[in-house]
Amino acid sequence: MNVIIGTMRNGTRATLRQPRLFTALASSMMQCSTQTNKPVVAAKMPFRVKVTGGKRYVWCACGHSKKQPFCDGAHRTKAPSISPRLFTPEKDSTLMLCACKQTKNAPYCDGTHFKVLFQDLVSSVKKVFKMNNV
Ligand code: FES
8 A cells, every 4th residue: 555645846746655664654753742841740739758768769750650759651752851850768758749840859849839830820810811701
């Protein structure tokens, strides 16, 4: 099966004779469009987590992990330019780990999530005013 991928100036058509190659190319293009280089907000409030002293943890910095606040490897496909942060607590404790992924003190919450909450509130109010044509 030939897949037409374009028409040349002289009228001939450029085709791709290997649909598998075309599928792989399309899949690769789709993946590129879903990748981000900015972290996404996993949650708008920090995670309260009990940690064990001396144990190594890997905090998700991209926000795509399904095992928040820890990394599950999702950054490899969804945000390859963002690396997770390794940390080892000195003693057993309960930590507030950032969930909004905007902190300047990763992996710990520094209160920046209030800014995220405020921005959401402002955009919600703007939508209400737009809906009512005010
Ligand atoms: S949850 Fe990100 S700074 Fe608090």
